[in-house]
Each structure stands twice: as C-alpha cells, then as structure tokens.
Amino acid sequence: MLSKVAPWLASRKDVPDPPGISVRTLDGEDTAALRLLAQRDPVTNVFMLAHLRAAGTAAPTSGGAGVLGVFDDGVLAGACWAGANLVPVQLDPDLAGVVAAAANASGRRYASAFGPAPAVLALHAELAELGHRAHEVRPDQPLMTIDQAPSVEPNPGLALGNLADFDRILPACAAMFEEEVGYSPFLGGREFYSRRVEGLIRQGHSLVHLNEAREVVFKAELGAVTSDVTQVQGVWMNPLYRGQGLSAGYMSAVVEQAQKIAPITSLYVNGFNTRARATYERVGFRQVGTFATVLF
DSSP states (O other), X not given: OOOOOOOOBSOOTTOOOOSSEEEEEOOGGGHHHHHHHHTTSTTTTXXXXXXXXXXXXXXXXXXXXXXEEEEETTEEEEEEEEXXXXXXXXXXXXXXXXXXXXXXXXXXXXXXXXXXXXXXXXXHHHHHHTTOOOSEEEEEEEEEXXXXXXXXXXXXXXXXXXXXXXXXXXXXXXXXXXXXXXXXXXXXXSHXXXXXXXXXXXXXXXXXXXXXXXXXXXXXXXXXXXXXXXXXXXXXXXXXXXXXXXXXXXXXXXXXXXXXXXXXXXXXXXXXXXXXXXXXHHHTOEEEEEEEEEEO
C-alpha cells in the first residue's frame, strides 16, 4: 500500500512535487506525462486522449474543468478528469481516497463518474464518505471493441448528420439521454447540450438515418475520437422501429463509418442489457474490459 501524504496541492507553481503520494491539478507542463500515462491503454483511456488531442494541453479548461494528477515520489502514477464528470486514468483503486478528497475540496458538483470499474467503484465509495450520494450505480458495463470488418451487412441508410437536420437530431439525442439516465439533458437549460450535439454534427461524429418523412430512425455518435480509437456513444433506435431486427445492420454501418477515422471502434454497454450485448457481439464486438458508471 502506498503511503498517503500531502493529499491536496492546488497547483505546482514551479515547486517540485513532494516525496510520497501527492495530488495536484495538472498544468501544461504535465501534458506529455499525462499522454504517456493514458497511452498505456488507448481504448480504456480514449476519453482523456481525445481531450488531449482537441485541447493540446493538460491544463485546466476555460470552464474550470481539469485533471487531477496523482504523483508517487514526483512521478505521475495516475490521473482523473474532474469536470462535469469524473473519469479516472490508470488510477490504482488504492489511490481513490486522495483523488476523492481533492475532487471534494474543489467544490464542484459532479454528474457522474465513469471508466474502469475498480477505480470508479473505489472513487464512489470514498466520495460517499464525503457526502456525494449516488442515485444509481452501474457496476458492470462490458467495454467492447471491434478492429475488423463487421460481420453483418451495414445498413446503407446511415449517414453523417447534417446541420440542416439539427432540429430533428437534437430531440432524438435528448430522448436517448433521458432513457439512459432518467432525466432530461435540458434541466439546466438547452444551450450546453444543444452546443454539444451541434459540435458532434460539425465534426462529422454524428451518425443518423432519417426516413422519407425526415424522422430519425436510428442515431449514434462517436463521442470520443483519436487516431487509434473511436468510442461509440448515444446509440438510439426510434421506438416505432424497435423489435424489427434493424439494430445489427445499423451498428455495422456505425463501425464502417468509425473505421474511416480510426482502426478500433469501442463502446461500453450496461451488463443487464443482454439484447444490446447480443447485437454488438453479432456485429463482431468482443469484450476487452469492464467499465462502471456512478450517477450522482
């Protein structure tokens, strides 16, 4: 067990990291070390690697989100994104306590924690002791990947989302969100979530099939993207089309589009969703790990 000393240092300020275990918010000079840490598992850590690809730095964002780095004798040993969500990166569960203390000290409210199950569940246990109560814990979410052509014929109707269809795509995204987490993404206002969906469309990461009436039949997003891995998120089928055996063809089309960007396509799915798991396996996805999600 690593000793736990100096549990919270707000920033480096050109002072060397102390001996033992310490935690601080990373800055731009930590970018290379954080990237190397995340690249130990590019599938599991695609969220962080995608952020580094987009932002170009480990420094906090203009909105106040940042990365908590855990140092062992001055060497970056683990990290955790701390923004609207908590996302551990190569974090030993034994270090969850010092990360939870730092996250709590920031005063931020977190909507969720997600990532590798051992680290996420350890963070949840420590945060619960600090008063962060979860309303739902999903401890078993298979992390799945495919790095070859899908086994099912892709549905040719799937295409990149178009901004001209934004007013049709946004309600479908909101419906998926509410089905998944139990509340509307518009509770705090429409602007943030609308910008997120618009950004995915502009980036070419929104995948959708609209029928002749311009209704969304199926949609998904590539929520995290690097040159090596994409992570599929927000999979949703219009309820009018469910139960017709269409999902596998659409997911094959998602993989086909995703593999134009990166060779590995990943996703994670609730363990209790046996129908979705069977569909993904039919397409060619295989489990490579286990995630967990805690909704606060």
